[in-house]
Amino acid sequence: MDDGQVAVAVLGAAGTIAPAIIHDLACSEEVSAMTLLDLDADKAGAVAEEHGAGKASASAIDARDVEALAHALRGADVLLNTASYRINLEAMRACLAAGCHYLDLGGLYRTTHRQLELHGEFQQAGRLAVLGIGSSPGKTNLMAAEAVHRLGDGAEGIDSIEVYAAGRDPAAPDDGRLRPPYAIQTLIDELTLGPVVLREGRAVEVEPLASGGTVDYGDPIGSVETIFTLHSELATFGESFGCRSASFRLSLAPALLERLTQLADAPPEEVTRAAREAASPSNETLSVHLVRVRAVDGERLEARAITRPHFGLGGSVISTATPAAACVRLFARGALTATGVHPPERCIEPGLMFAELEARGCTFSFTSSD
Numbered sequence: 001m002d003d004g005q006v007a008v009a010v011l012g013a014a015g016t017i018a019p020a021i022i023h024d025l026a027c028s029e030e031v032s033a034m035t036l037l038d039l040d041a042d043k044a045g046a047v048a049e050e051h052g053a054g055k056a057s058a059s060a061i062d063a064r065d066v067e068a069l070a071h072a073l074r075g076a077d078v079l080l081n082t083a084s085y086r087i088n089l090e091a092m093r094a095c096l097a098a099g100c101h102y103l104d105l106g107g108l109y110r111t112t113h114r115q116l117e118l119h120g121e122f123q124q125a126g127r128l129a130v131l132g133i134g135s136s137p138g139k140t141n142l143m144a145a146e147a148v149h150r151l152g153d154g155a156e157g158i159d160s161i162e163v164y165a166a167g168r169d170p171a172a173p174d175d176g177r178l179r180p181p182y183a184i185q186t187l188i189d190e191l192t193l194g195p196v197v198l199r200e201g202r203a204v205e206v207e208p209l210a211s212g213g214t215v216d217y218g219d220p221i222g223s224v225e226t227i228f229t230l231h232s233e234l235a236t237f238g239e240s241f242g243c244r245s246a247s248f249r250l251s252l253a254p255a256l257l258e259r260l261t262q263l264a265d266a267p268p269e270e271v272t273r274a275a276r277e278a279a280s281p282s283n284e285t286l287s288v289h290l291v292r293v294r295a296v297d298g299e300r301l302e303a304r305a306i307t308r309p310h311f312g313l314g315g316s317v318i319s320t321a322t323p324a325a326a327c328v329r330l331f332a333r334g335a336l337t338a339t340g341v342h343p344p345e346r347c348i349e350p351g352l353m354f355a356e357l358e359a360r361g362c363t364f365s366f367t368s369s370d
Contacts, residue, residue: 005032006332009076009100011063011091012083014043016182016280017105017134019051020313020321021082024360026053027311028325030332037061037072038083063087066094073098078331080104080324084183085111092118092341096125103327105320106132108189109196112235116341123340130336131343133327134320135307136165136248137232139357140289141240141343143303143364144233146350147293148241150366156296158243163233164290166217166224166251167316171284177277178259181285181316184275190250191257192264195228198238198246209261212249217288218304224251236343285314301368310361318361326356 008025012018013036025031034056038044041060048056063069063083073079073094078101081091085107092115095102102122107115115131122129132138140163148158167181180187194205212226231248238246252260263271291303307319327344330336330352338347354364 004332005030006077006328007033007035007075008328009035009037009073009079011037011061011069011079011081013047013058014038014040015082016180017317017320018082019047020311020317021080021325022047022056023051023311023313024322024325025328026051026055028329030329031055035059035072035076037063037069063090063094066090066097069094070097073100076100078103078328080328082324085186088115089118092129095127095129096121099125099127101127101331102129103133103324104131105134105324106137106232107235108186108193109230109232109235112232116235119341126339128336128339128347129341130327130347131341132232133323133344133348135287135323136163136289138323138344139305139319139353139362140165140291141233141236141345142348142350142353143289143291143305144237144241144293145345146354147291147301147303147366149350150368151293151295151299151301158241158293159296160245160294161237161241161243162246162292163231163248164215164217164226164251164292165248165287166215166221166226167285167287167319168221168253169281169285169314169316171282177279178256178274179279179281180256180260181281182320184260184263184271184278187260188264188271190229190231191227191260193230195230195248196234197228198234198243201238201244203234203238212247215249215251215290217251217290220286221251221288226251232343236345240343240345281314281316283309283312283314285309285316287316287319289319299368301366304365304367305362307362315361322357322360322362323353326353326360329356
Protein backbone atom coordinates (compact mmCIF):
# COMPACT_ATOMS: atom_id res chain seq x y z
CA MET A 1 0.00 0.00 0.00
CA ASP A 2 1.29 3.44 -0.92
CA ASP A 3 -0.19 6.69 0.43
CA GLY A 4 -3.56 5.10 1.14
CA GLN A 5 -3.82 3.47 -2.26
CA VAL A 6 -3.80 -0.22 -3.13
CA ALA A 7 -3.05 -2.32 -6.17
CA VAL A 8 -5.77 -4.93 -6.63
CA ALA A 9 -5.86 -8.22 -8.50
CA VAL A 10 -9.32 -9.51 -9.49
CA LEU A 11 -9.62 -13.23 -10.20
CA GLY A 12 -12.51 -14.39 -12.38
CA ALA A 13 -12.68 -10.95 -13.96
CA ALA A 14 -14.89 -12.02 -16.86
CA GLY A 15 -17.62 -13.49 -14.64
CA THR A 16 -21.10 -12.22 -13.74
CA ILE A 17 -20.20 -10.15 -10.66
CA ALA A 18 -16.62 -9.05 -11.35
CA PRO A 19 -17.37 -6.32 -13.95
CA ALA A 20 -19.50 -4.46 -11.39
CA ILE A 21 -16.74 -4.80 -8.77
CA ILE A 22 -14.18 -3.51 -11.26
CA HIS A 23 -16.44 -0.57 -12.16
CA ASP A 24 -16.76 0.30 -8.47
CA LEU A 25 -13.01 -0.03 -7.87
CA ALA A 26 -12.27 2.14 -10.90
CA CYS A 27 -14.38 4.88 -9.27
CA SER A 28 -12.45 4.54 -5.99
CA GLU A 29 -9.55 6.92 -5.41
CA GLU A 30 -8.08 4.34 -3.02
CA VAL A 31 -7.33 2.01 -5.96
CA SER A 32 -4.21 2.81 -7.96
CA ALA A 33 -4.21 -0.13 -10.38
CA MET A 34 -6.01 -3.38 -11.16
CA THR A 35 -4.78 -6.64 -12.66
CA LEU A 36 -7.69 -8.58 -14.12
CA LEU A 37 -7.12 -12.34 -14.18
CA ASP A 38 -9.27 -14.91 -15.93
CA LEU A 39 -9.03 -18.10 -17.96
CA ASP A 40 -10.20 -16.00 -20.92
CA ALA A 41 -7.80 -13.07 -21.37
CA ASP A 42 -9.84 -11.59 -24.23
CA LYS A 43 -12.99 -11.35 -22.12
CA ALA A 44 -11.02 -9.96 -19.19
CA GLY A 45 -9.50 -7.41 -21.55
CA ALA A 46 -12.96 -6.36 -22.69
CA VAL A 47 -13.98 -5.85 -19.05
CA ALA A 48 -10.84 -3.78 -18.46
CA GLU A 49 -11.69 -1.62 -21.46
CA GLU A 50 -15.35 -1.13 -20.52
CA HIS A 51 -15.11 -0.80 -16.75
CA GLY A 52 -11.47 -0.20 -15.77
CA ALA A 53 -11.27 3.56 -16.45
CA GLY A 54 -7.65 3.23 -17.51
CA LYS A 55 -6.60 1.58 -14.24
CA ALA A 56 -6.86 -2.05 -15.39
CA SER A 57 -4.80 -4.51 -17.39
CA ALA A 58 -5.77 -8.13 -18.16
CA SER A 59 -3.96 -11.47 -18.21
CA ALA A 60 -4.86 -15.12 -18.68
CA ILE A 61 -4.41 -17.37 -15.64
CA ASP A 62 -5.47 -20.81 -14.48
CA ALA A 63 -5.83 -20.39 -10.72
CA ARG A 64 -5.37 -24.11 -10.17
CA ASP A 65 -1.67 -23.45 -10.89
CA VAL A 66 -0.75 -21.92 -7.53
CA GLU A 67 2.79 -21.01 -8.58
CA ALA A 68 1.61 -19.22 -11.72
CA LEU A 69 -1.09 -17.36 -9.82
CA ALA A 70 1.38 -16.32 -7.12
CA HIS A 71 3.66 -14.94 -9.83
CA ALA A 72 0.75 -12.98 -11.33
CA LEU A 73 0.01 -11.50 -7.88
CA ARG A 74 3.46 -9.97 -7.40
CA GLY A 75 2.96 -6.29 -6.69
CA ALA A 76 -0.69 -6.65 -5.68
CA ASP A 77 -1.72 -5.61 -2.19
CA VAL A 78 -4.92 -7.65 -2.23
CA LEU A 79 -6.50 -10.39 -4.32
CA LEU A 80 -10.26 -10.19 -4.78
CA ASN A 81 -11.33 -13.70 -5.79
CA THR A 82 -14.67 -13.68 -7.66
CA ALA A 83 -14.10 -17.04 -9.36
CA SER A 84 -15.68 -20.35 -8.39
CA TYR A 85 -15.44 -21.30 -4.73
CA ARG A 86 -13.79 -24.50 -5.94
CA ILE A 87 -10.46 -22.69 -6.33
CA ASN A 88 -10.61 -20.66 -3.10
CA LEU A 89 -7.92 -22.72 -1.37
CA GLU A 90 -5.52 -22.49 -4.31
CA ALA A 91 -6.07 -18.74 -4.48
CA MET A 92 -5.35 -18.37 -0.75
CA ARG A 93 -2.12 -20.36 -1.04
CA ALA A 94 -1.06 -18.15 -3.93
CA CYS A 95 -1.68 -15.09 -1.75
CA LEU A 96 0.51 -16.54 0.99
CA ALA A 97 3.27 -17.10 -1.56
CA ALA A 98 2.89 -13.60 -3.01
CA GLY A 99 2.46 -11.82 0.34
CA CYS A 100 -0.92 -10.20 -0.32
CA HIS A 101 -4.27 -10.02 1.43
CA TYR A 102 -7.26 -12.09 0.25
CA LEU A 103 -11.02 -11.56 -0.24
CA ASP A 104 -13.66 -13.84 -1.74
CA LEU A 105 -17.42 -14.08 -2.21
CA GLY A 106 -17.96 -17.24 -0.15
CA GLY A 107 -17.01 -20.89 0.16
CA LEU A 108 -20.43 -22.60 0.20
CA TYR A 109 -20.02 -23.79 3.81
CA ARG A 110 -17.72 -26.80 3.47
CA THR A 111 -14.97 -24.97 1.63
CA THR A 112 -15.26 -22.18 4.20
CA HIS A 113 -14.37 -24.66 6.95
CA ARG A 114 -11.29 -25.75 5.02
CA GLN A 115 -10.28 -22.13 4.41
CA LEU A 116 -10.48 -21.35 8.13
CA GLU A 117 -7.77 -23.96 8.68
CA LEU A 118 -5.30 -21.55 7.02
CA HIS A 119 -5.78 -19.01 9.83
CA GLY A 120 -2.39 -19.66 11.44
CA GLU A 121 -0.50 -19.32 8.15
CA PHE A 122 -2.13 -15.97 7.30
CA GLN A 123 -1.60 -14.74 10.85
CA GLN A 124 2.08 -15.69 10.75
CA ALA A 125 2.42 -13.88 7.40
CA GLY A 126 0.75 -10.77 8.83
CA ARG A 127 -1.98 -10.91 6.18
CA LEU A 128 -5.78 -10.95 6.35
CA ALA A 129 -8.16 -13.24 4.47
CA VAL A 130 -11.83 -12.18 4.56
CA LEU A 131 -14.10 -15.09 3.70
CA GLY A 132 -17.34 -14.18 1.99
CA ILE A 133 -17.62 -10.41 1.51
CA GLY A 134 -20.41 -10.20 -1.05
CA SER A 135 -24.10 -9.79 -0.30
CA SER A 136 -24.76 -13.10 1.43
CA PRO A 137 -22.37 -14.11 2.85
CA GLY A 138 -20.91 -10.71 3.54
CA LYS A 139 -23.42 -7.95 4.06
CA THR A 140 -25.71 -10.35 5.95
CA ASN A 141 -22.90 -11.32 8.35
CA LEU A 142 -22.48 -7.67 9.28
CA MET A 143 -26.23 -7.13 9.55
CA ALA A 144 -26.27 -10.02 12.03
CA ALA A 145 -23.34 -8.52 13.96
CA GLU A 146 -25.07 -5.13 14.18
CA ALA A 147 -28.37 -6.71 15.24
CA VAL A 148 -26.65 -8.73 17.97
CA HIS A 149 -24.90 -5.56 19.17
CA ARG A 150 -28.18 -3.64 19.28
CA LEU A 151 -29.87 -6.37 21.27
CA GLY A 152 -27.05 -6.07 23.78
CA ASP A 153 -24.58 -8.49 25.20
CA GLY A 154 -26.80 -9.62 28.07
CA ALA A 155 -26.02 -12.77 30.02
CA GLU A 156 -28.83 -14.71 28.39
CA GLY A 157 -27.31 -14.46 24.91
CA ILE A 158 -28.60 -15.07 21.39
CA ASP A 159 -31.05 -17.86 20.63
CA SER A 160 -31.41 -17.73 16.82
CA ILE A 161 -30.27 -15.95 13.67
CA GLU A 162 -32.25 -16.49 10.46
CA VAL A 163 -31.01 -15.10 7.13
CA TYR A 164 -33.28 -14.58 4.12
CA ALA A 165 -32.39 -13.43 0.60
CA ALA A 166 -34.57 -12.62 -2.40
CA GLY A 167 -34.08 -10.96 -5.75
CA ARG A 168 -36.43 -10.04 -8.55
CA ASP A 169 -36.04 -8.72 -12.09
CA PRO A 170 -39.16 -6.67 -12.96
CA ALA A 171 -37.84 -5.82 -16.44
CA ALA A 172 -36.73 -9.30 -17.55
CA PRO A 173 -38.00 -9.94 -21.10
CA ASP A 174 -40.34 -12.89 -21.51
CA ASP A 175 -38.04 -14.57 -24.02
CA GLY A 176 -37.47 -17.86 -22.21
CA ARG A 177 -33.77 -17.18 -21.63
CA LEU A 178 -32.18 -18.07 -18.32
CA ARG A 179 -31.07 -14.92 -16.45
CA PRO A 180 -29.26 -16.06 -13.30
CA PRO A 181 -28.15 -13.51 -10.67
CA TYR A 182 -24.74 -15.23 -10.39
CA ALA A 183 -22.91 -18.32 -11.68
CA ILE A 184 -25.27 -21.09 -12.76
CA GLN A 185 -23.10 -23.87 -11.33
CA THR A 186 -22.99 -22.19 -7.91
CA LEU A 187 -26.78 -21.80 -7.98
CA ILE A 188 -27.17 -25.47 -8.87
CA ASP A 189 -24.82 -26.44 -6.05
CA GLU A 190 -26.90 -24.40 -3.63
CA LEU A 191 -30.03 -26.24 -4.77
CA THR A 192 -28.61 -29.77 -4.82
CA LEU A 193 -26.19 -29.96 -1.89
CA GLY A 194 -27.81 -30.62 1.46
CA PRO A 195 -28.40 -27.36 3.34
CA VAL A 196 -26.88 -27.16 6.82
CA VAL A 197 -28.75 -25.46 9.66
CA LEU A 198 -27.93 -25.03 13.33
CA ARG A 199 -30.33 -26.71 15.74
CA GLU A 200 -29.66 -26.73 19.47
CA GLY A 201 -26.09 -25.72 18.74
CA ARG A 202 -25.46 -28.61 16.34
CA ALA A 203 -24.97 -28.53 12.56
CA VAL A 204 -27.77 -30.56 10.96
CA GLU A 205 -28.20 -31.33 7.27
CA VAL A 206 -31.70 -31.05 5.76
CA GLU A 207 -33.02 -32.15 2.39
CA PRO A 208 -32.14 -30.08 -0.69
CA LEU A 209 -34.98 -27.76 -1.75
CA ALA A 210 -36.67 -28.16 1.65
CA SER A 211 -39.36 -25.53 2.05
CA GLY A 212 -38.47 -22.57 4.22
CA GLY A 213 -42.07 -21.36 4.27
CA THR A 214 -43.53 -18.05 3.15
CA VAL A 215 -41.53 -14.97 4.11
CA ASP A 216 -42.60 -11.33 3.89
CA TYR A 217 -39.67 -9.34 2.47
CA GLY A 218 -41.68 -6.12 2.42
CA ASP A 219 -42.11 -3.88 -0.61
CA PRO A 220 -41.44 -4.35 -3.45
CA ILE A 221 -41.15 -8.17 -3.24
CA GLY A 222 -43.79 -8.94 -0.62
CA SER A 223 -44.61 -12.42 0.70
CA VAL A 224 -42.99 -15.22 -1.30
CA GLU A 225 -42.01 -18.86 -0.90
CA THR A 226 -38.49 -19.74 0.23
CA ILE A 227 -36.25 -22.80 0.33
CA PHE A 228 -33.35 -23.72 2.59
CA THR A 229 -30.00 -23.67 0.79
CA LEU A 230 -26.39 -24.36 1.73
CA HIS A 231 -24.60 -21.14 2.69
CA SER A 232 -21.34 -20.01 4.26
CA GLU A 233 -22.86 -18.01 7.12
CA LEU A 234 -23.76 -21.25 8.85
CA ALA A 235 -20.07 -22.17 9.04
CA THR A 236 -19.29 -19.26 11.38
CA PHE A 237 -22.43 -17.90 13.06
CA GLY A 238 -22.43 -20.44 15.89
CA GLU A 239 -18.90 -19.54 17.01
CA SER A 240 -19.20 -15.84 16.22
CA PHE A 241 -22.47 -15.20 18.06
CA GLY A 242 -23.02 -18.23 20.29
CA CYS A 243 -26.49 -18.73 18.79
CA ARG A 244 -28.30 -22.01 19.32
CA SER A 245 -30.00 -22.06 15.92
CA ALA A 246 -29.44 -20.46 12.52
CA SER A 247 -30.44 -20.97 8.89
CA PHE A 248 -30.31 -19.46 5.43
CA ARG A 249 -33.36 -19.28 3.13
CA LEU A 250 -33.54 -18.15 -0.48
CA SER A 251 -36.36 -17.00 -2.71
CA LEU A 252 -35.82 -17.15 -6.47
CA ALA A 253 -38.34 -16.15 -9.12
CA PRO A 254 -40.48 -19.27 -9.76
CA ALA A 255 -39.51 -19.60 -13.43
CA LEU A 256 -35.80 -19.35 -12.61
CA LEU A 257 -36.10 -21.90 -9.79
CA GLU A 258 -37.95 -24.32 -12.08
CA ARG A 259 -35.29 -24.09 -14.80
CA LEU A 260 -32.41 -24.47 -12.33
CA THR A 261 -34.10 -27.51 -10.81
CA GLN A 262 -34.28 -29.05 -14.28
CA LEU A 263 -30.60 -28.34 -14.86
CA ALA A 264 -29.73 -29.97 -11.53
CA ASP A 265 -30.60 -33.34 -13.09
CA ALA A 266 -29.16 -32.56 -16.51
CA PRO A 267 -25.86 -33.89 -17.92
CA PRO A 268 -22.82 -31.59 -17.56
CA GLU A 269 -22.82 -30.61 -21.22
CA GLU A 270 -26.37 -29.25 -20.91
CA VAL A 271 -25.39 -27.19 -17.88
CA THR A 272 -22.38 -25.84 -19.78
CA ARG A 273 -24.59 -24.94 -22.74
CA ALA A 274 -27.13 -23.23 -20.47
CA ALA A 275 -24.37 -21.18 -18.86
CA ARG A 276 -23.04 -20.17 -22.26
CA GLU A 277 -26.48 -19.16 -23.54
CA ALA A 278 -27.64 -17.42 -20.36
CA ALA A 279 -28.39 -13.70 -20.48
CA SER A 280 -27.52 -11.11 -17.88
CA PRO A 281 -30.26 -9.89 -15.54
CA SER A 282 -31.74 -6.56 -16.51
CA ASN A 283 -30.41 -3.34 -15.03
CA GLU A 284 -33.61 -2.96 -13.03
CA THR A 285 -33.16 -5.93 -10.71
CA LEU A 286 -33.40 -5.44 -6.98
CA SER A 287 -32.27 -7.46 -4.00
CA VAL A 288 -33.64 -7.73 -0.45
CA HIS A 289 -31.92 -9.34 2.54
CA LEU A 290 -33.41 -9.93 5.97
CA VAL A 291 -31.61 -11.03 9.13
CA ARG A 292 -33.88 -11.88 12.05
CA VAL A 293 -32.19 -12.24 15.43
CA ARG A 294 -33.90 -13.47 18.59
CA ALA A 295 -32.37 -13.23 22.05
CA VAL A 296 -32.84 -15.94 24.64
CA ASP A 297 -35.08 -13.57 26.60
CA GLY A 298 -37.41 -13.35 23.59
CA GLU A 299 -36.46 -9.89 22.32
CA ARG A 300 -36.29 -9.77 18.53
CA LEU A 301 -34.68 -7.51 15.97
CA GLU A 302 -34.98 -7.59 12.19
CA ALA A 303 -32.31 -6.07 9.95
CA ARG A 304 -33.42 -5.34 6.38
CA ALA A 305 -31.33 -4.27 3.41
CA ILE A 306 -32.67 -3.40 -0.02
CA THR A 307 -30.34 -2.80 -2.94
CA ARG A 308 -31.57 -0.98 -6.02
CA PRO A 309 -29.79 -0.29 -9.32
CA HIS A 310 -26.62 1.80 -9.20
CA PHE A 311 -23.89 2.65 -11.73
CA GLY A 312 -26.54 1.78 -14.33
CA LEU A 313 -26.32 -1.85 -13.14
CA GLY A 314 -29.02 -3.99 -11.55
CA GLY A 315 -29.43 -4.27 -7.80
CA SER A 316 -28.85 -8.03 -7.66
CA VAL A 317 -25.34 -7.64 -9.08
CA ILE A 318 -24.63 -4.43 -7.17
CA SER A 319 -25.69 -6.11 -3.93
CA THR A 320 -22.88 -8.66 -4.24
CA ALA A 321 -20.28 -6.44 -5.90
CA THR A 322 -20.28 -3.37 -3.68
CA PRO A 323 -19.36 -4.99 -0.33
CA ALA A 324 -16.28 -6.54 -1.96
CA ALA A 325 -15.21 -3.22 -3.47
CA ALA A 326 -15.91 -1.45 -0.18
CA CYS A 327 -13.70 -3.95 1.66
CA VAL A 328 -10.82 -3.00 -0.65
CA ARG A 329 -11.30 0.66 0.25
CA LEU A 330 -11.32 -0.21 3.96
CA PHE A 331 -8.03 -2.05 3.45
CA ALA A 332 -6.54 1.03 1.81
CA ARG A 333 -7.68 3.31 4.66
CA GLY A 334 -6.16 1.06 7.30
CA ALA A 335 -9.57 0.23 8.78
CA LEU A 336 -8.94 -3.53 8.71
CA THR A 337 -6.26 -4.39 11.25
CA ALA A 338 -6.84 -8.09 11.94
CA THR A 339 -4.57 -10.80 10.60
CA GLY A 340 -5.41 -14.43 9.91
CA VAL A 341 -8.53 -15.88 8.27
CA HIS A 342 -11.87 -14.45 9.35
CA PRO A 343 -15.50 -14.16 8.29
CA PRO A 344 -16.66 -10.53 7.95
CA GLU A 345 -18.36 -10.38 11.35
CA ARG A 346 -15.02 -10.95 13.10
CA CYS A 347 -12.89 -8.35 11.31
CA ILE A 348 -15.09 -5.54 9.86
CA GLU A 349 -16.92 -2.82 11.77
CA PRO A 350 -20.52 -3.00 10.48
CA GLY A 351 -21.07 0.76 10.52
CA LEU A 352 -18.08 1.36 8.26
CA MET A 353 -19.42 -1.07 5.68
CA PHE A 354 -22.99 0.23 5.87
CA ALA A 355 -21.80 3.77 5.17
CA GLU A 356 -19.99 2.55 2.06
CA LEU A 357 -23.00 0.61 0.80
CA GLU A 358 -25.48 3.41 1.44
CA ALA A 359 -23.50 5.40 -1.13
CA ARG A 360 -23.99 2.55 -3.60
CA GLY A 361 -27.76 2.11 -3.74
CA CYS A 362 -28.34 0.12 -0.53
CA THR A 363 -30.58 1.14 2.38
CA PHE A 364 -30.68 -0.47 5.84
CA SER A 365 -33.32 -0.56 8.54
CA PHE A 366 -33.45 -2.20 11.98
CA THR A 367 -36.79 -2.94 13.64
CA SER A 368 -37.14 -4.40 17.13
CA SER A 369 -40.03 -6.24 18.76
CA ASP A 370 -40.67 -8.35 21.83
